Amino acid sequence: MKSEEEARPLTELLLAHAAPERLAWLREWPGLETLLAEHLAACREAWPPVTLSPEAFLRHLARHLPPQGAPADALRQLHAADLYLACACAGGDPQALHAFEQHILQKVPARLGQLPESTVDEVLQVVRQRLLLGMGGAPPKIADYSGRGPLRAWVRIVAARIVSELSSRDGRQELFSEPPETLERMLAPDDPERELLQADSREVLTEALRAALAALSERERALLRLHHLHGLTMDRLATMYGEPRSSVARHVAQARERLLKLTRRELAARLKLEGRELESLLGLVQSRLDLSLDRLMD
Structure with a gap:
C-alpha cells in the first residue's frame, strides 16, 4: 500500500515547492506528471539502495528548475538520477555517500591528467570536504548541483579547480x-x-x-x-x-x-x-x- 505522500500526484508535490514565478509555466506543461514519474523511476533504477522520498527529491528539483522561457526540453533533458544522488548526499544518506565515492569521486582522477599519487589523494580529500560537508549552517555544496550536466563532469570541474589552487604556494597555504x-x-x-x-x-x-x-x-x-x-x-x-x-x-x-x-x-x-x-x-x-x-x- 502506498504511503499518503506517495499517493499524492508528483506535480502537486513539485508545485508546492516551486517559486511563484514558475507556477503558471509548470501548470501549463503538458504531460508533466508523466515526465516526473519517468524521472523518479529512472532515479530509483540508477540508485536502488538510496532512500529518498518523492517530496524530498521534488523539493530539491524545484530549487533547480530551469527559468521560465527556457527550451521545453530543459526539464526533459535533466540528469535526474544524478540530481537525485546529489540531493541524497546533501542529506547525508549513507548509501548515497557510498555511491558517490564509488561511482563518481573515484572516477575523477583518470580525467585529471598525470599527477603524483599524493596530489591525487590531496585533491580527493578537499573535494570531499568542500562538497559533502555543510559549513556555518549552510548545506553541503553538492546541493548546488543543478542536474544540467552529468554529476561526474561537475565534480571533475571542482577537482580541476582544486588542482589549480594546489599548484600555487598561496593556494596550498589557504587550503591547509x-x-x-x-x-x-x-x-x-x-x-x-x-x-x-x-x-x-x-x-x-x-x-x-x-x-x-x-x-x-x-x-x-x-x-x-x-x-x-x-x-x-x-x-x-x-x-x-x-x-x-x-x-x-x-x-x-x-x-x-x-x-x-x-x-x-x-x-x-x-x-x-x-x-x-x-x-x-x-x-x-x-x-x-x-x-x-x-x-x-x-
Missing part, C-alpha cells in the same frame, strides 16, 4: 594552514591551567602546532577535521571512504596520536627547558591537546 589564534584555542580560554603558559611559551606552542599539522598527510588532517570538528561518526567516515569501520577508526586514532607526538617533539626542540620543568609543560600541553582536538581543528 591553520591561523595562530585557532591553534591557541586548543587550551580553553577559561582554563586556569592556561595561565601556566607565559606569552612567549604560547607563541612557541602555536609554532609547534603549525609545524606538527604541516607534517601530517592531507588524509590525516582530513580525518581529524571530519571526526573532531565536523563530528562525523566512524560509521559515516567508513561509508564516505568506502572502507571498513575498524580500518577508518584505526586511521583516525593513528592520526591523532601522530599529531600529539609531533607536537611534543616540536615543543621539546623549541623550548630551552630541562628536566622537571620541561616535562611538566609537555605533560600539560599533551593532556589538554588530547581533550581539545575539536578546538585545534576549528
Whole structure:
C-alpha cells in the first residue's frame, strides 16, 4: 500500500515547492506528471539502495528548475538520477555517500591528467570536504548541483579547480594552514591551567602546532577535521571512504596520536627547558591537546 505522500500526484508535490514565478509555466506543461514519474523511476533504477522520498527529491528539483522561457526540453533533458544522488548526499544518506565515492569521486582522477599519487589523494580529500560537508549552517555544496550536466563532469570541474589552487604556494597555504589564534584555542580560554603558559611559551606552542599539522598527510588532517570538528561518526567516515569501520577508526586514532607526538617533539626542540620543568609543560600541553582536538581543528 502506498504511503499518503506517495499517493499524492508528483506535480502537486513539485508545485508546492516551486517559486511563484514558475507556477503558471509548470501548470501549463503538458504531460508533466508523466515526465516526473519517468524521472523518479529512472532515479530509483540508477540508485536502488538510496532512500529518498518523492517530496524530498521534488523539493530539491524545484530549487533547480530551469527559468521560465527556457527550451521545453530543459526539464526533459535533466540528469535526474544524478540530481537525485546529489540531493541524497546533501542529506547525508549513507548509501548515497557510498555511491558517490564509488561511482563518481573515484572516477575523477583518470580525467585529471598525470599527477603524483599524493596530489591525487590531496585533491580527493578537499573535494570531499568542500562538497559533502555543510559549513556555518549552510548545506553541503553538492546541493548546488543543478542536474544540467552529468554529476561526474561537475565534480571533475571542482577537482580541476582544486588542482589549480594546489599548484600555487598561496593556494596550498589557504587550503591547509591553520591561523595562530585557532591553534591557541586548543587550551580553553577559561582554563586556569592556561595561565601556566607565559606569552612567549604560547607563541612557541602555536609554532609547534603549525609545524606538527604541516607534517601530517592531507588524509590525516582530513580525518581529524571530519571526526573532531565536523563530528562525523566512524560509521559515516567508513561509508564516505568506502572502507571498513575498524580500518577508518584505526586511521583516525593513528592520526591523532601522530599529531600529539609531533607536537611534543616540536615543543621539546623549541623550548630551552630541562628536566622537571620541561616535562611538566609537555605533560600539560599533551593532556589538554588530547581533550581539545575539536578546538585545534576549528
